[in-house]
Each structure stands twice: as structure tokens, then as C-alpha cells.
Amino acid sequence: MSDSSPLPPVRLHTEAELARDALSTPLLSRAARLARWAGPDTRVDAGGGLVDEQLPAAVEALGLSGDDAAADASEAWRVAVDAGLVEVVDEDEGTVTAGADLALLTGGSPQDVLAVWLSAVETVLADASVPDLDGLVDEEGEVDLSALDWDPAGEAEFLDGVLGNLYLLTAGEDTPGAPVPLPALAASVIVPSDMGEPTNDVLEQVSDAMMRLDDQFRMLEPVGFVAYQPVDEALMADADEEPAAPVDDTDVSRYGMVRLTPLGLYGMRARLMEAGYEAPAVGDLADKGADALLDGTAEFPPGAAQAETEQWLQRRESLAAARELLAAARGSDAGAPLRRLRCQQALSLVGASAEPALREVLDDAELGGLARVWLTEHGAADVPAPSEAMVYWLTIDTVAAQLSAEGNSEELRALVEGLARQHGGFFDAVWRVDHPATADVLEAMGRLHPDKKVAKEARKAAFKARSQQGG
Numbered sequence: 001m002s003d004s005s006p007l008p009p010v011r012l013h014t015e016a017e018l019a020r021d022a023l024s025t026p027l028l029s030r031a032a033r034l035a036r037w038a039g040p041d042t043r044v045d046a047g048g049g050l051v052d053e054q055l056p057a058a059v060e061a062l063g064l065s066g067d068d069a070a071a072d073a074s075e076a077w078r079v080a081v082d083a084g085l086v087e088v089v090d091e092d093e094g095t096v097t098a099g100a101d102l103a104l105l106t107g108g109s110p111q112d113v114l115a116v117w118l119s120a121v122e123t124v125l126a127d128a129s130v131p132d133l134d135g136l137v138d139e140e141g142e143v144d145l146s147a148l149d150w151d152p153a154g155e156a157e158f159l160d161g162v163l164g165n166l167y168l169l170t171a172g173e174d175t176p177g178a179p180v181p182l183p184a185l186a187a188s189v190i191v192p193s194d195m196g197e198p199t200n201d202v203l204e205q206v207s208d209a210m211m212r213l214d215d216q217f218r219m220l221e222p223v224g225f226v227a228y229q230p231v232d233e234a235l236m237a238d239a240d241e242e243p244a245a246p247v248d249d250t251d252v253s254r255y256g257m258v259r260l261t262p263l264g265l266y267g268m269r270a271r272l273m274e275a276g277y278e279a280p281a282v283g284d285l286a287d288k289g290a291d292a293l294l295d296g297t298a299e300f301p302p303g304a305a306q307a308e309t310e311q312w313l314q315r316r317e318s319l320a321a322a323r324e325l326l327a328a329a330r331g332s333d334a335g336a337p338l339r340r341l342r343c344q345q346a347l348s349l350v351g352a353s354a355e356p357a358l359r360e361v362l363d364d365a366e367l368g369g370l371a372r373v374w375l376t377e378h379g380a381a382d383v384p385a386p387s388e389a390m391v392y393w394l395t396i397d398t399v400a401a402q403l404s405a406e407g408n409s410e411e412l413r414a415l416v417e418g419l420a421r422q423h424g425g426f427f428d429a430v431w432r433v434d435h436p437a438t439a440d441v442l443e444a445m446g447r448l449h450p451d452k453k454v455a456k457e458a459r460k461a462a463f464k465a466r467s468q469q470g471g
Contacts, residue, residue, distance in 0.1 A: 007167075007168070007171070007272065007277055007278065007279045007280065008168065008171045008280075008300075008301065008304070009171070009280040009281060009282050009284075009300055009301075009304040009308065010167075010170075010171045010265055010269060010279070010280075010281050010282070011281070011282045011304070011307060012262070012265065012266055012269070012281050012282070012283075013262045013263075013266070014110075015110035015111060015114060016110045017262075018110065018114060018262065018263055018266050019110035019111075019113040019114055019117075021224060021261070021262065021263045022113055022114055022116075022117035022224065022263060023105060023113060024224075025117070025222065025223055025224035025263070026222040026223075026224075027075070027076060027079055027120060027124065027222040027223040027224075028079070028083075028116070028117055028120050028223065028224075030062050030072070030073075030076035030079075031076045031077070031079040031080035031083060031085055031120065032080070032085060032102065032105055033061065033062060033076075034058055034061065034062065034073070034076050034077050034080050034085075034086070035080045035085035035086045035098060035099065035102050036098070036102070037058070037061040038080075038086055038096050038097075038098070040095070042054060042095070042096050043093075043094040043095065043096075044081075044088060044094045044095075044096060045094065046091065048078070048081045048088055049074060049077065049078060049081075050073075050074060050077045051094065055070050055073055055074060056070075058073040058074075058076075058077060059072075059073045062076065072222075075124075075127070078123060078127075079120045079123050079124070079223075080099075081099075082119060082120070082122070082123040083099075083101060083116050083117075083119035083120045083123070084099040084100060084101035084102075084116065084119065085098070085099045085101055085102045085105075085116070086098065086099050086102075087099040087100070101116050101119075104116055114266070117223075117224075117263070117267070118267055118270060120223055121223055121225055121267050124219055124220055124222075124223045124225070125156075125159065125220070126156075127219060128159060128215075128216040128219045128220060129152065129155040129156045129159055129216075130152075130155075131155070158189065158209075158212075159216060160271075161189045162185060162186070162188075162189055162213060163260075163268055163271075164268075164272070165185060165188045165189060166180060166185060166226075166258065166259070166260055166268075167260060167265070167268045167269070167272065169185075170259055170260040170264075170265055171265070177259055177260075177262075178259065179227070179229070179253075179257035179258060179259045180257065180258055180259060181252045181253070181255060181256070181257060182210050182213060182214065182217075182231065182255050182256030182257065182258060183206065183210060183252070183255050183256075185213070185258065186206045186209040186210045186213055187206050189209070190202060190205050190206045190209055191206065210231065210255070210256065211231075213256070213258075214230055214231045214256055217230075217256075217258050218230060220264075224261055224263045224264065225260070225261065225263065225264040225267060225268075226258050226259065226260055226261060226264050227258070227259050227261050228256070228257070228258045229253060229256060229257040229258070230256060231254070231255055231256040232254040232255070234254075235254060235255065269281065280296070280300075282304055282307045282308050282311065283308065283311050284296070284308075285297070285308055285311075285312060286308075286311040286312050286314075286315055287315065288312075289324065289328070290312075290321075290324040290325045290327065290328035290343075291328040293308070293309065293312050293325075293328070293342075293346070294325070294328050294329060294339040294342045294343055294346075295335065295339065296308070297309065297342055298335060298338045298339065298342060298404070298405075305342065305345065306345070306349070309342075309345070309346045309349060310349060312346075313346070313349055313350065318350050318351050318353045318354045319353055319354050319356060319357055321350060321354070322347060322350050322354035322357035322358065323357045323360075325343045325346050325347060326343065326347075326357060326358075326360075326361055326367055326371075328343070329342075329343035329366070329367060329370075330364075330366055330367065331366075332436050334404075334436075334437075335404070336366075337397045337398070337400035337401035337404060337437060338400075338401045338404040338405055340366070340367070340370060340397060340401060341398070341401035341402070341405065343370070344370045344373070344374070347370075347374050348374070348377075352378055355375065355378065355380055358371040358374050358375055358380075359371070359375070362384060365390075365393070366397075368386070368390055369386055369390050369391070369393065369394030369397070370394065372384070372386055373394075388429075389433070392429060392430050392433045393433050393434070393435055395419060395430070396430065396433050396435045396437060396438050396441050397435060397437070399412070399415065399416070399419075399441045399444070399445070400435075400437035400440065400441050402415065403440070403441070403444055412444075412448065413448045413449075413450075416444075416445045416448045416449055417449060417450070419445075420445070420449060420451075420454050420458075427442070427457045427458055427460070427461040428461075430442065430461060431461040431462070431464040431465040431468070432465075432468070433465075436469075438465045438469070439462050439465040439466040439469060440462075442458050442459070442461045442462035442465055443458075443459065443462040445458040445462075446458035446459035446462060
């Protein structure tokens with residue numbers, strides 16, 4: 001994920017809901033139980049981990065069983081220490097006591113609980129960046145680090161990059177929260193964006209990355225960061241072995257599926273913001289002025305912009321909100337057309353009680369057109385017809401806003417074709433419109449219109465408009 005990439009706004013659950021989710025995650029709940037279980041006889045080693053002799057009692061306290069029981073208990077204890085649920089009193093003696101943050105899980109605010117959970121996440125992420133050491137133990141039971149090809153910073157950067165891309169995909173407008181196939185996620189950080197067909201070497205790197213991510217996501221699931229469907233074990237079986245049951249080679253879910261949970265989305269946003277990214281969330285602008293709302297939602301996808309605007313309007317009386325929005329929509333700067341478009345969209349959510357505010361701007365050169373549109377759509381009486389100059393000005397303003405919002409989209413192309421078709425002599429008149437974006441809009445129409453003759457007319461009109469503006 002590029003440092004300059006604009007991050008899409010995310011829709012977060014309330015902090016109260018997220019805090020409840022955090023408390024119910026297997027790893028944090030185990031860590032809290034161990035913190036309450038620990039007593040005067042509990043002993044830890046130099047690194048703060050439970051001594052081997054006490055692991056069986058910790059396993060029993062957690063009600064764990066199976067081959068991974070001791071490892072799960074050890075991890076829960078490590079989280080308890082790192083998250084401040086347990087405090088080492090005497091490093092030489094290895095004694096512990098309840099940490100100051102343990103009480104926050106039952107008596108703290110939702111923000112307090114989430115802060116503890118974030119500490120647990122950092123512990124798991126650090127552990128997930130450590131490679132499997134089982135195959136590196138020598139005959140004397142020591143880890144042979146010389147045989148370990150491991151770059152700690154590089155491994156952490158790789159996992160951060162994967163999670164950053166997962167954040168972008170999870171926050172997407174089309175399918176927010178939809179599971180992402182593991183091969184696609186691995187490829188997003190391995191395959192260069194300008195590479196057409198991946199080489200065999202690159203495909204092998206993607207395959208290796210998938211295996212690493214399979215282990216890492218298995219570790220991140222118990223802390224509630226991701227929901228993960230692991231890679232089908234049959235895919236990792238020896239080629240000579242017969243599968244236990246018929247398999248569907250076209251089923252991409254067999255290769256692993258992952259998504260950030262609502263809790264993980266919150267946690268990932270917190271990490272991105274700490275790293276210096278601007279990571280907006282729907283609701284951030286609810287207590288700010290209309291100018292901040294219109295500018296802030298300018299680059300939002302439509303659904304997020306509407307959700308943000310709805311929250312903003314909920315805190316205000318309709319008439320006052322309409323007046324504030326209209327005042328903020330004025331301007332001749334490059335961003336003004338898009339502000340007016342967002343204003344128009346926001347006003348569509350306001351009831352009939354806002355009518356006086358719209359009537360107040362009927363004679364305004366910049367707002368009179370959109371005011372007439374709103375009044376007509378709401379069935380108001382005695383709406384004065386717009387002048388031809390106002391119609392053309394509003395047309396330029398609307399197309400300029402669409403260019404800012406969508407670029408050369410198919411919707412804009414259809415709008416351009418419709419304008420040229422419906423208005424005879426359109427280009428002969430529109431180049432005279434006193435709007436800062438007139439020349440730019442006409443140049444865009446020349447690019448977008450499929451009819452060469454019409455496109456040429458648009459370019460000629462653009463030249464006249466720019467000459468008139470002294471450019």
C-alpha cells in the first residue's frame with residue numbers, strides 16, 4: 001500500500017459494540033482468566049513467560065486440551081503480560097501480581113477495553129512475524145539461528161503490507177467486508193502492478209507467501225482481528241497421495257479466504273493512523289461545520305458520502321442545516337462544483353421544512369439553479385423558471401463536479417452525449433458562460449463525445465472560452 005494512496009472511509013461499529021467483541025475474543029478472554037488465576041506462587045522466567053512447571057496448571061485453569069493446549073496457554077499468558085493484565089513484581093524471583101489494566105476490562109470505558117485489546121493485537125502481530133523454529137532445533141535442543149534466513153523488519157513489513165491491502169479491500173464500496181481469496185491477497189503484495197503474465201518465479205513467490213499467510217492468519221483469528229477459512233489441507237498433501245474425497249479444483253475458497261472483522265477493521269485503522277496515514281471513518285465529520293462536510297466527502301464513494309451526511313444532518317435542525325450547507329457551497333475555486341454537487345445530494349435528504357432556505361438563494365448566481373431543482377423536486381409552488389444563462393451555468397457546474405468526482409466515467413460520457421443531443425446550438429452558446437470551469441468542461445466534452453464532428457465543435461468552443469477567459 002502506497003504512502004500516498006488515499007484511504008477510503010470505513011464504517012465502524014460503535015465503540016461499545018467493539019469493546020464487547022474484544023472481551024469475547026478467545027485470546028483476550030484467556031489472557032484475562034490467567035491474570036485472575038495468577039497468585040503468589042506463580043513464577044515466570046526471565047522473559048516474563050510462565051515457567052514450564054506451571055504450564056499444566058494454566059492449561060487446566062483455561063480448560064484447554066489437545067496438542068496445542070500448552071502453546072495456547074503460553075500465548076495467552078504472554079498477552080496478559082504485554083497488555084498490562086499481569087505485572088512482573090520481581091524479575092529475579094519471577095513473582096507477579098495483577099496488572100493495573102486488568103480492572104479496565106470490567107470497570108473501564110469501551111476505549112479502555114479497546115486499548116487493552118490493541119496491545120494484545122501487537123503481541124500477536126509480533127509473534128506472527130516470527131518464523132516456525134521447530135525445524136531449527138539441533139541435537140542439544142538449541143535453536144540453530146545460523147540456519148535461519150529471517151529478516152525481522154522485512155517480515156513485519158510484509159505482514160503490514162498484506163494487512164494494509166486487506167484493509168483497502170474490506171473498506172471497498174462495492175462489497176464491504178467480503179472475504180478475499182488468499183491467492184489474490186498474496187499476489188497483491190508480490191506481483192508488480194505493471195506485470196502482465198506472472199513468471200514462474202513470481203508464481204512460486206506467491207505460493208510461498210500464501211503458506212506464510214496461512215500460518216499468520218491462523219494466529220490472528222483468536223484475537224478477533226480476522227475471520228479466516230484456512231487453506232484446504234488436501235492441497236498440501238503429497239502429489240502421490242489419493243485425496244480422501246473428490247475435490248473441486250475451481251473452488252477458490254479451498255485456497256483460503258480471509259476478511260478483517262469489524263474489530264479488525266477498527267484495529268487496522270488505529271495502526272494506520274499511528275503510522276501517519278489519514279484513515280477517515282464515517283461519522284468523523286458529524287460534529288464539524290458544513291464546509292468540512294462538503295470538502296471532506298468530496299472524494300468519498302457515494303454510499304459513504306450519504307452515510308456521513310445522514311449522521312451530520314441528524315445533529316441539526318433541517319432549516320438551519322440547509323442554510324449552512326448552501327453557504328458552504330459557494331465559491332469559484334476548483335473544488336466548488338463538487339462541493340455544490342455534495343450540497344445538492346445532502347439537501348435531497350432534508351425535508352420540506354428546509355424550503356425557506358432554498359427560496360432565499362433563488363437569485364444567487366451560484367445556488368439559484370440547484371435551489372430551483374430542489375424546490376421543483378419537492379413539489380413547491382411558484383418556482384420561477386431559470387434563465388437560459390442560469391441553465392447553461394448549472395450545466396457547466398454539474399459536469400465540472402462529475403469530472404472531479406468520477407473522471408472520464410461511462411456515466412459522464414452518457415451525460416455529455418445527452419447534453420449535445422438535446423440542446424440545439426449548445427456549443428455556440430455555452431462557451432460564453434461565465435464559469436471558471438467552462439473551458440475545461442468543453443475540452444472534456446471534446447474528449448468524451450464519440451461523434452468526431454460533435455467532439456470537434458466542443459474543442460472549438462473550448463478554445464473560444466479559454467480565449468474569452470484570457471488563457
